[in-house]
Structure formats: structure tokens, C-alpha cells
Amino acid sequence: MTKRTSAKYKIDRRMGENIWGRAKSPVNRREYGPGQHGQRRKGKMSDFGLQLRAKQKLKGYYGDITEKQFRRIYAEAERRRGDTGELLIGLLERRLDAVVYRAKFVPTIFAARQFVNHGHVMVNGRRVNIPSYRVKEGDVIEVRDRAKQMALVLEAVQSPERDVPEYLEVDHSKMRATFLRTPGLADVPYPVMMEPNLVVEFYAKN
Known part of the structure; x- marks a missing residue:
């Protein structure tokens, strides 16, 4: 925890x-x-x-x-x-835990840190378990297969509380996000x- x-x-x-x-x-x-x-x-x-x-x-x-x-x-x-x-x-915003949170793979930023720590996230096909890992433009962030049906993940995807920002391209059917560009203050929701x-x-x- x-x-x-x-x-x-x-x-x-x-x-x-x-x-x-x-x-x-x-x-x-x-x-x-x-x-x-x-x-x-x-x-x-x-x-x-x-x-x-x-x-x-x-x-x-x-x-x-x-x-x-x-x-x-x-x-x-x-x-x-x-x-x-x-x-x-x-x-x-380029921290991996922040990207996982923004992509709506988890409900909170705290859950995102734990989710990454537990090895549930891949970046460009490689498992990364460091929440502070810095994502680059064009990187593909994906939830590992074993975690895609977790209640935490399903709850987050269906939540109406947040929208995915425009600097991410997210496919929730594949639990995959692409970091398109580094945002400025006005871009962050x-x-x-x-x-x-x-x-x-x-x-x-x-």
C-alpha cells in the first residue's frame, strides 16, 4: 500500500x-x-x-x-x-502513474502508483514497475492481460467522473494508451x- x-x-x-x-x-x-x-x-x-x-x-x-x-x-x-x-x-504529467490515471485505467492517482508498483503496466511492450518512470511522446502504455479484468480497472473505465485528455489516445477495449504529446497547464483537466x-x-x- x-x-x-x-x-x-x-x-x-x-x-x-x-x-x-x-x-x-x-x-x-x-x-x-x-x-x-x-x-x-x-x-x-x-x-x-x-x-x-x-x-x-x-x-x-x-x-x-x-x-x-x-x-x-x-x-x-x-x-x-x-x-x-x-x-x-x-x-x-509524464510520470507513468499520472498517465495510467489519466487514461482511466484506475480510479485514483494513489491506485495508479500501486498498480504500476505491482507490475500491471507495460510501456512499449516491456513491464515497468516504477511509478515515476518518465513517458516519452509516442510511447504506448498498456495494462497487462492478467490485470485487464480486475474490478479496480473495470470500475475506472466505466466511471463518468473523468474524461481522457486530448494528449492521450486511449483504446479501452484493448486497455492501451498512446502518449501523444507533453501537455501544458491549459491542457490538463x-x-x-x-x-x-x-x-x-x-x-x-x-
Whole structure:
């Protein structure tokens, strides 16, 4: 099990937003934060607070990846030519667990990480069990035969909660997806507003 699977909705509560757009999110019922002080009136957040929150929200969305991993991805985006915030989103969306989630092979990003870890996914015909594996344009991602009839997979494919984005070509009859291109922020179907520009500001100052 991944460390956050049982507590994933705590992230929603902490952010006060339904960051995955799921019907089961407790934020749909209670918009205040978790714990005994969760209902206290919120004061105006400082610039640092807004930047930190933007970072936590983006990290949380991709399965609450570790700070070390996230900082490494950010550092790579910063080294490349172009808009660092856009490049950061592109690198996050190229993670294999993110692609498996986007293709609707599993219901949650946490399930995607576990699904890849357990060896249920192939990339270009080879089994890959590293969730952070970086997919390239043109790569074919496929669910292995033994996993195609898993209840988890069938539930995800039939779920109306999410649509497959345009930068993926998916054939659910074969459980196969092709990664067509690296997306920018505007291409990614986030249920809530993500602000990678604030993440860039956070790391620039800290």
C-alpha cells in the first residue's frame, strides 16, 4: 500500500478543495479543515502561505509525492528553456502513474502508483514497475492481460467522473494508451485551479 492511500482525503480537507473532483470527497460536505481547529475563521493568507499552499496542492494531486522528488522535478524544469511552471506541469504529467490515471485505467492517482508498483503496466511492450518512470511522446502504455479484468480497472473505465485528455489516445477495449504529446497547464483537466507560477515563486525564495 502507498503511504497515503488510507488518508488521501485529508489532503482535500487540508486544502479546503476537492482537488481530484471526486464525488466521495469530504469537502463536498465540510469545507473546513480537519482537526479540532479546522473550523476557525481563516485570516488573510500571506504570499508565502499562498505559495506554500500551491506547492502542497500540486504535490498532493500527484499522490502526495515526496518533497525530495518534487524538488528534483522542479529543478529539472528550471534548467530547461521555457516557462518553468509550464515545464513543471509537463514533467509531472509524464510520470507513468499520472498517465495510467489519466487514461482511466484506475480510479485514483494513489491506485495508479500501486498498480504500476505491482507490475500491471507495460510501456512499449516491456513491464515497468516504477511509478515515476518518465513517458516519452509516442510511447504506448498498456495494462497487462492478467490485470485487464480486475474490478479496480473495470470500475475506472466505466466511471463518468473523468474524461481522457486530448494528449492521450486511449483504446479501452484493448486497455492501451498512446502518449501523444507533453501537455501544458491549459491542457490538463484539473478539477481545481493549479498555480505552478506560485510554486516557482516559492522555490525562488526558499
